[in-house]
Amino acid sequence: xxxxxxxxxxxxxxxxxxxxxxxxxxxxxxxxxxxxxxxxxxxxxxxxxxxxxxxxxxxxxxxxxxxxxxxxxxxxxxxxxxxxxxxxxxxxxxxxxxxxxxxxxxxxxxxxxxxxxxxxxxxxxxxxxxxxxxxxxxxxxxxxxxxxxxxxxxxxxxxxxxxxxxxxxxxxxxxxxxxxxxxxxxxxxxxxxxxxxxxxxxxxxxxxxxxxxxxxxxxxxxxxxxxxxxxxxxxxxxxxxxxxxxxxxxxxxxxxxxxxxxxxxxxxxxxxxxxxxxxxxxxxxxxxxxxxxxxxxxxxxxxxxxxxxxxxxx
Ligand SMILES: [Zn+2]
Ligand SMILES: [Zn+2]
Numbered sequence: 001x002x003x004x005x006x007x008x009x010x011x012x013x014x015x016x017x018x019x020x021x022x023x024x025x026x027x028x029x030x031x032x033x034x035x036x037x038x039x040x041x042x043x044x045x046x047x048x049x050x051x052x053x054x055x056x057x058x059x060x061x062x063x064x065x066x067x068x069x070x071x072x073x074x075x076x077x078x079x080x081x082x083x084x085x086x087x088x089x090x091x092x093x094x095x096x097x098x099x100x101x102x103x104x105x106x107x108x109x110x111x112x113x114x115x116x117x118x119x120x121x122x123x124x125x126x127x128x129x130x131x132x133x134x135x136x137x138x139x140x141x142x143x144x145x146x147x148x149x150x151x152x153x154x155x156x157x158x159x160x161x162x163x164x165x166x167x168x169x170x171x172x173x174x175x176x177x178x179x180x181x182x183x184x185x186x187x188x189x190x191x192x193x194x195x196x197x198x199x200x201x202x203x204x205x206x207x208x209x210x211x212x213x214x215x216x217x218x219x220x221x222x223x224x225x226x227x228x229x230x231x232x233x234x235x236x237x238x239x240x241x242x243x244x245x246x247x248x249x250x251x252x253x254x255x256x257x258x259x260x261x262x263x264x265x266x267x268x269x270x271x272x273x274x275x276x277x278x279x280x281x282x283x284x285x286x287x288x289x290x291x292x293x294x295x296x297x298x299x300x301x302x303x304x305x306x307x308x309x310x311x312x313x314x
């Protein structure tokens with residue numbers, strides 16, 4: 001089952017990663033370059049699975065149809081950069097290195113590295129339950145990261161790249177400013193280190209969560225029904241977060257996978273029905289510009305808000 005993935009990862013390691021590491025004088029990373037390549041291949045496979053699920057859904061019951069889909073193309077580029085490049089690099093390579101360094105430091109000082117099982121000994125041997133708790137904790141952390149990114153104007157300046165898209169599709173999940181991605185990964189990595197997620201499980205968890213997040217961005221009239229929408233975030237629920245009236249500080253439905261945090265902290269809105277998406281306050285370049293233009297305008301807006309000392313957006 002894993003043989004084709006291993007084969008593709010071996011090929012990638014030999015023909016791309018090792019020559020690259022050699023030319024950059026980074027051969028000390030050689031030992032983990034196979035894992036890096038493997039998660040890049042998993043990332044590519046995940047994009048293929050997402051495509052196979054979401055394209056039929058978007059064709060079956062589209063919310064909107066656009067004669068010109070040029071604005072979607074940039075989101076495809078964001079997805080490829082993130083899923084095949086950044087996510088494997090950060091969730092496997094950097095996380096692995098950080099965890100080894102942290103655990104080494106703690107052991108040297110006579111401390112035991114933190115794990116969820118140490119905090120809750122009843123979880124020992126309960127792998128499925130532990131996995132579910134990892135999802136729960138990461139999703140809770142992501143709710144607050146996302147909510148804070150709407151509160152601070154300088155942070156929303158970056159997050160506006162995600163909200164500016166008027167042609168929202170399943171590709172839009174990865175449409176994030178590079179700096180915003182780095183903040184997210186730092187946030188996730190800190191939590192994952194604190195609860196001691198094993199190094200092979202962390203990238204797999206992120207892959208699974210991002211698959212569900214892609215589905216929630218799909219341009220499709222799909223909702224999970226009264227009960228289903230309260231158990232798992234649907235395209236209808238997340239679309240309300242992207243509504244033109246929900247950009248900036250006044251947004252709703254911040255959750256990524258589970259709607260429970262929105263329900264708990266009174267930010268859930270189950271009433272909005274497949275609204276138009278976009279951020280009318282965003283610069284046009286953020287909506288229809290190319291990748292580099294969006295990155296530049298987001299950065300410029302962030303610096304302006306930081307220097308201007310704006311507390312909240314809108
Ligand atoms: Zn948002
Ligand atoms: Zn979104």
